[in-house]
Amino acid sequence: MEEDQLEKFVVAYLKKKGFKQAEHAFQEELQQHQSKNNSSSSISTNSITDPDFAKHLLSFSEFESVVARYQDGYSKLRSWTYSSLDLYKHELLRVLYPVFIHCFMDLVVKGHIQGARTFFNSFREDHEMMHSRDLQKLEGVLSPSHLEEMEFAHSLRHSKVKIKICQYTYELLLQYLHKTQLTIMLGIINEHINFQVSPGQPISISDDTEVVTLIGSSQDEATQINQKEIQWGLLEDSLEERLEKSGVLLSDSEKAEGETKEGELDENKKRSVEGGKQGTSTKKLKKDKAASAMGKTGRPEANAVITAPRVKPELALPVISTEVEKSILEDLRNRVQLSSVSLPSVNFYTFINTHNGLNCSSISHDGSLVAGGFSDSSLKVWDMAKLGQEAVGSVLQGENDTTSSEYVLGSNGGKRSYTLFQGHSGPVYSATFSPLGDFLLSSSADSTVRLWSTTMNANLVCYKGHNYPVWDVQFSPLGHYFASASHDRTARIWSMDRIQPLRIMAGHLSDVDCVQWHVNCNYIATGSSDKTVRLWDVQSGECVRIFIGHRSMVLSLAMSSDGRYMASGDEDGAIMMWDLSSGRCVTPLMGHTSCVWSLAFSCEGSLLASGSADCTVKLWDVTASTKVPKTEENKSGNTNRLRSLRTLPTKSSPVYALRFSRRNLLFAAGVLSKSV
């Protein structure tokens, strides 16, 4: 019986392959064998009676049609999904993309390169809109070895995608797959997708923050990490706090307050821990905050309610001299209160004649110094207080009267309008001013970070540690410490007085493109080309949050001044607002059509400004958009889009940098490009 079957397979296989002679030979031999068999006993049969072997042969005979089966299976699943009820359709659609990707990779692994190509191209368009960047990456995969080599693909193959789906949809899907016997599809789904089946109604379509984004790291890990508690409260004993507490008596406030502070501190601590643990308890605080913000406009002393929890610094923070402190306090007292009805004034610095060489720009906290990093390795600093005396006149004077005495324009004041800093040996990718404007850091493609003194106009230190271009560098909000982000997939924490990094944050799966300090200096956030944003504890060097949701490389980050929210902008022009404590996306902000180069929160955190390559500065209402999810957190929010307040177009100048001064004047910098 079984032998007959086996013989049939063999004959069929030979026929298929066109081995005619072999077929003949085989049949001849068979006949001989049979005749022999008749004579002798049936000994030979028992040798090949393994049913598994027959199955193996069966699958072997079908080898040729693997591509067709994949293609057929996927297209069946696809057409079924598209024709399903609207209620469940969008949930099912989420399943399609991972299935598509894995079908393609399976085909590549099995060696059907040509088939994989045609499969990829025939269904590519479905996913083009959402996942074009992934597709571009995967398109180049042409051999199994590439899959192993490419980290993105590699990690995709070795991790499961988590998809939230409702009970009924899940059953529908499984039923269909079983009924139609699409075993390949079923296999892929089993192997690579991890369904989180939730009872009840399917999730509404508008809730597209939950959309499937394939990143390399396993999402279980991410959720596990996001369980960790963080203390996002403001630093205790910050100047703002002191201003609120002491009002006018500043000079000797420290001593006088010595004891009262102790008591309050404990309370703060408690609250902050609470705030870190669960988002719910902070809601109340948040409400308080809003209330206090209302009251604060009139009186700085109306601070019986402490707005945000206070935390202790984990780092030894630099001491601020009293004069500087005074000037900062002066600024804080003169701060303009911004809200959706009182928008800021924006001062725009336009770079001209840069000949396409400007890579980055940075503005000091008081707006008086503007630095530009160029692709010819040079760093140029303009002192706008001197340069634009008549142009910006009174405002700038007011802004920098405290510090202008410290600045010396340097020997070349006559001819050049700027101070030239030379020292790097590769394009300068980022620059940052210390909070007081007396130091400047720059990072470059030569994998170094350099510290410059703007008072002496000299290079002080060269920090070597990264192995690849350093994309970004940022001073901590209080100075002294700084963080750098590099192509070597690490972010590093440094202090100005050491040439070795203090911490190395490793974990991103691709370049770390941007870095930003949390206001309390205990955390840094990093944005990466792996489309995630991570939050790291500076003290321990651990990753404490992973924010997943961007669909392309993250280019800019900003932290709100109350330490609760973070905004991140990506290559496609999307801005996402994150709640640090929950690790969730509060609101996606759509509006920009091109790369978001820069983000900045206003000082009291009510507005977010974004600067983009599409030559606009946009102002977003933060208070309105963050309050909404608080009241209706359980996702019925079509309204939870961040409200765009104003779009300010520039004259063909992509916006490279944004900075709110301490008095809430917004400075923006961009380069005039001829054809945009």
Place this chain on the structure above:
Amino acid sequence: MSIVPKETIEVIAQSIGINNLSPDVALALAPDVEYRMREIMQEAVKCMRHSKRTTLTAEDVDGALNLRNVEPIYGFASGGPLRFKRAIGHRDLFYIDDKDVDLKDVIEAPLPKAPLDAAILCHWLAIEGVQPAIPENASVEVITAPSNVKDHEQKDDGLPVDIKLPVKHILSRELQLYFDKITELTMSRSDSVLFKQALVSLATDSGLHPLVPYFTYFIADEVSHGLSDYSLLFALMRVVRSLLQNPHIHIEPYLHQLMPSVVTCLVAKRLGNRFADDHWELRDFTANLVASICKRFGHVYNNLQTRLTKTLLNAFLDPKRSLTQQYGAIQGLAALGPNVVRILILPNLEPYMRLLEPEMLLEKQKNEMKRNEAWRVYGALLHAAGQCIYDLLKMFPPLTSLPAHAVWRSNARVTTTVPNKRKESMEHLGEQPPHKKTATDGPILPVFTNSSPSHMEGISVVPVPGDSNIGPSSSSGQTPNEIVDGRGKRDKGDKQALKKSALLNQIWKNDLDSGHLLVSLLELFGEGILSFIPAPEMSLFL
């Protein structure tokens, strides 16, 4: 399979000296090459993003190669976009056009202008959320005036990145000398032989172009100052003519400067202050000059002729203008061709004659000078009208050659004319001013002997409504007879020769118009006009 064909791999292998690359290897390499290339391009995009750009440059690719520790490809970072050329004979093979650069040229070339240094400008993008309407901001719907002077300054030194430096006009020493010499001759010794040679030089020499603006300025200046100096004006006009004749000079851009002075010499009230000055001659000369300018540049500046005729017509129709001015205007119009005369002068002829008549008569106008002028004007008018009527009649060939006539019409060309008619016209031309004769050229185109703009001829068949109006009103009882006569004869002739040509009606109409015209002219000018009419036609009409 991959977008890199295996042939490419083979070619590259050969280019680095591997001649015996097996096809299997090439086939295996091709997908890998594509994968690597994609990788590098993705890295390059990263570099581009960090340079805050949205266009990929060769520098970015070099940066990406650096990241992979690969030697960058040198020679492509020259800024400008690469120009690919298609290889001849291949549909999709491109190469970069690499020009040979002579090292000597590079070394000897003057240093290029240093690029402008980077700078920062500062402006308010928004004040309390509202964008001020200043030039630095993107234009809002309403463009208001810049708010203050400071904005102007900034705009001036900021936004236009490439600044135009004032152009220095360098004139060689020789040209300066030449210019001085010519102007001196024109000013003082315009009757010398040397001046005539200078005119020839002006008309023929190449390389005078740099001087043209100076000459036009000189002419305009001198004409406005020297209206009383007849010889100077004449000399200047001669210079103008020579400049116009010079084939190496591109004079069009300066015409607008030149025309006013020329027209001034045509219709000025007084030209020259001595009695002996024959300003009539100057006017005639200038009239021809104007006509030739119109002829040459009329197609470039469409409104040139209309503007000119408007000016002239104003001078002609304004009774307050002096007779000299009117003479100039008539001559100018006449020089523009019989068509212009017929459209612009003939309709106004009758009222004008009524005004002119008293001036001509001894008893009415005592001033000898004025009377003389009036007769001059009369002569000019007569000449213009006569030429016009001649031109009209000339189109009717003798009855015997009707078929030829038809051919000529249908072709609408002036080339075929009947020789015997031309001969007669030559006889009549005896009365014309001498310069007209000089303009007579070859016998092939008789049109040129009479009027300058030959291209007008083709459309002269169009009947002029003004004429038909005047005809009936002015003609007395005897005219209808004549017309009927003429028509009758022509009718018969036409019917005999041609059967039912579509052109017939038009010809009849034309005849009718000419008949009317001739009659009215006869009334106005008396027998004087008859000398302009060729004999065959004359016999026809009278």
